[in-house]
Amino acid sequence: EVQLVESGGDLVQPGGSLRLSCVVSGFTFRNYPMSWVRQAPGKGLEWVSAISVSGDNTFYPDSVKGRFTISRDNSQSTLYLQMTNLRAEDTAVYYCAKYRREFDYWGQGTLVAVSS
Amino acid sequence: DIVMTQTPLSSPVTLGQPASISCRSSQSLVHSDGNTYLSWLQQRPGQPPRLLIYEISNRFSGVPDRFSGSGAGTEFTLKISRVEAEDVGVYYCMQGTQFPLTFGGGTKVEIK
Numbered sequence: 001e002v003q004l005v006e007s008g009g010d011l012v013q014p015g016g017s018l019r020l021s022c023v024v025s026g027f028t029f030r031n032y033p034m035s036w037v038r039q040a041p042g043k044g045l046e047w048v049s050a051i052s053v054s055g056d057n058t059f060y061p062d063s064v065k066g067r068f069t070i071s072r073d074n075s076q077s078t079l080y081l082q083m084t085n086l087r088a089e090d091t092a093v094y095y096c097a098k099y100r101r102e103f104d105y106w107g108q109g110t111l112v113a114v115s116s
Numbered sequence: 117d118i119v120m121t122q123t124p125l126s127s128p129v130t131l132g133q134p135a136s137i138s139c140r141s142s143q144s145l146v147h148s149d150g151n152t153y154l155s156w157l158q159q160r161p162g163q164p165p166r167l168l169i170y171e172i173s174n175r176f177s178g179v180p181d182r183f184s185g186s187g188a189g190t191e192f193t194l195k196i197s198r199v200e201a202e203d204v205g206v207y208y209c210m211q212g213t214q215f216p217l218t219f220g221g222g223t224k225v226e227i228k
Contacts, residue, residue: 035217038167043159043207044206044208044219044220044221044222045159045165045210045219045222046219047216047217047218047219048159050215050217059216060213060216061117061215061216062216095164095165099212100212101147101151101153101155101170101171101213102153102155102167102170102171102210102212103155103165103167103210104159104167104170104176105167106165106166107164108162108164109164114162
């Protein structure tokens with residue numbers, strides 16, 4: 001059974017930092033690109049980052065470029081998202097997702113709240 | 117960036133009746149490899165999204181055959197042949213042809 005389990009969400013002040021983790025099981029993690037997608041309260045889905053199988057290539061939308069860093073540890077089947085200089089508009093549930101050219105498996109999400 | 121536009125925003129449907137959702141992209145989703153990376157996701161209340169359809173018309177593992185996808189280029193459709201109570205939720209189209217990856221705004225399917 002494929003499982004993706006996110007952790008690390010928290011309440012953080014504007015300008016603060018946070019690192020999210022996603023532990024994967026049920027498929028060969030090192031063989032697949034991965035991604036983070038977020039969903040603000042009551043809103044739609046927004047893609048946040050993607051990473052190649054080796055981790056050498058990373059991709060971001062302009063809304064988080066320069067502030068967020070995606071990485072992976074293939075030996076631990078774990079995906080990470082380092083978030084810095086957080087803003088109120090980053091408040092959302094953050095999902096990790098297995099990515100080919102679509103998101104075929106998703107975690108349950110972890111909530112990040114940015115507020116003073 | 118490719119903008120994905122879904123209609124309608126909301127679709128009240130009678131149980132057992134069909135439902136249809138449209139998705140339009142601001143530019144062609146045909147990739148240089150010849151494939152079209154348009155997918156559909158379902159998000160039930162309180163749940164993470166779930167992949168239904170990939171590459172326009174391929175049902176993902178475990179997806180009932182009452183769900184079907186069609187279209188080409190910039191115009192795509194998701195159809196539910198006979199809506200069941202468990203189909204209530206928000207449906208999103210998504211393009212994976214080029215970065216940044218983008219989603220439609222969502223269509224809420226609810227029972228009349």
